[in-house]
Amino acid sequence: MTNRTVLVLLDPATEVRTSVLELLTIARSLGRAEAVTLEAPTVEVLAQLGAYGIETVHQAELPAAVRGDERHLPAVVAAALAAAVRRTDADVVLVPTSFAAKEAAALAAHALGAGLVIDAAGVHDEDGRIVGTKRVFAGSWDTACAVTTDVAVLTVRSNAVVPQPVETAVSTEVEGFTAEVPELPVTLVSRTVKPRTSGRPSLEEAAVVVAGGRGTHGDFGPVEDLADALGAAVGASRDAVFEGWFDTYIGQTGVTVAPRVYIGAGISGAPHHRGGMQAAQVIVAVNSDPEAPIFEISDFAVVGDLADVLPQAAEVIRAHKA
C-alpha cells in the first residue's frame, strides 16, 4: 500500500451520487482516500462515506464574499480543491466528469502546476505514476496516459468501476479549512437545477440507457415504457431534442454515457451520436431500416417498428422480473 493521499470532490454534499462512490472506490485503490466539500455534509452522507472507508472530509470555509450558489462556480470549487491539496499534501485529485467539474479540475490543475487527464475510464498506479486510461475516438481506441507531475488531477467517467464499500465501516470526521478565493471575475446572475425525474436514474450514471431518435416520430412513450421496465435512464438523439420531443441528448456535444447496456430506438447512429455512447458494453438497436448504420456497432438488433418492438420487450421483461 502506498502512502499516497487521494482527494475526491463531493459536490453537492447533500447526497453521495453513484459516480462519487465509484471515485471513492478508485481512490482507495490508489492510497489514503479523503473527501473535499464546500458545504456541510448531512448525517446520511457522513454514514455513507464511512461505509466507503473515508475517515476525513475536508470542508472548505469560504470567504463571506462568496454567496449562495456562487460556491458552485468552477473558480470557487477549484480554489477549494487547490487549497485542500496544499493543506493535505495530496498527490491525486479525482472529480466526476461533468462540464462544471472539468472546468474546476482545469483551474485547480493550473493553480497547482498539476497534470490533467479528462474523461478517464479507469485510474491505476504504474511504477509509482498515476495512469488514466481513456476510451477515445468514439470508443474505437484505448489510450493510457501517465501524469508526470507530482500532483495529478483526473476527471473520471461514470461506470469506471463497481462501487465497493469497505468490510467494516469507519467513522467520518469533518475538518474545516479556510479556502482563499480570488475575486470572482464572473457574476452568477441566476442558477436553476433541473429536478430529476423521480424513480429514474440519471443519464450520466445509469447502468442501462434507452434512447429514442427521430424514428419515434415524436412519441417517446414506448422508449420510456421499456426504460421503466428495465429501471433504465432515458436519453435521445440531438435531432429528437431539437424537435422538442425530449430534453437531454446523448453524443459528442451532449451527455457521454458508458453504461452496461445502451438501447437505441429509431436512432440512425450518426458519428456525433456514436461518440457519446460507443463505449457502452453492450449495444442494442431497434430500427426499421435494415441498413441502419447503428447496426455496425450493435451486438444485437431488431429490424422493425419501435412502436411494436419496444412495448413487447417491456412486457416480457416485466413478466420476467415479477
Next chain:
Amino acid sequence: MRIVVTVKYVPDIASDRGFQDCRVVRTPAEGTINELDENAIEAALQLVEAAGEGEVVAVSVAGPDGAVALRKAFQMGAHRGVLVSDDALAGSDYFGTAAALAATVERLNADAPVDLVITGMAALDGLGSVVPTLLAAHLGWPALNLAKKVALADGAVTITREADDVTEELSARLPLVLSVADTANKPRLPNFKLIMAARTKEYETWSAADLALKPDAVGQAGARTETLSAAPRPPRDEVELVTDKGEGGKALAAFLIRNDLV
C-alpha cells in the same frame, strides 16, 4: 470590436481515426476544421456585424496542414488568419496548447486591443473542453463557457448555459474568453465570393520564438502527461440481427435476459 476565434485542425469524425506512435494521425485527406469551431466563427461574425465594425482573426495551433482550418474560417468571413506552427509545439498537452494560444492573443492584443476570444465547446478529437478555461487563466481574463445564448451590452457579455442539468446565466466584462455550444447558432454556409477569395487569401505563420514561448512550457517537453500506449479496440462481434415478424420485442427481451442484463 476585435475578436480572436480559435480553430483546431482535427481528423474528420466520419473518417477512420487512429494513432501512430501515440500521436493522432493527421492527414490532409481527412483533416478538417473542428466543426464546433464553426459555431465560434459564426458567433464572432454576428457580434462584429451587430457592432457595424470590427475584425475577426482566426488562430490555429497546428502543423502546416492546419491552414485548412484557417481557409474554412476565411470562407465563412474571417478577416485575418494566424497559423501558430512549430515542431517545438508538437505533442502539447492542454496546458501547452493554452499557453501557445494565450501568447498569440497577447501578441495580437499588443497591436490593437482584443475584446473577445471565442472558442468552440470542445475539439472533436481531444474532447477535453478545457482549453478555453485554461486560455482565460493564462490571460487573466474571465471565462464564460458553453454559451447557448450570448448577449453583449455596455462592455459586458451575458450568457445562458445549460449543462449537467443546470441552467445558469453568467456575465462578465470584456475582455474575456467565451466558448459557445453547438446549440448557440447555425454556422452560415460560405458564399461563392468568399470561397473564391479564401483560396488565395494569405495567412501569417508564427513560430514559438515569434511568441517568445519558453521551450519547456510547450510541446512534448512541457507536457505534464505522457501517452504510454494507444491501441485500437478489438472489433465487435458480428451483430445478431433479428427481423421483426411479430416476435421482435420478445427476441430483444430474451437477448437481455440470456445475457444477464435485466
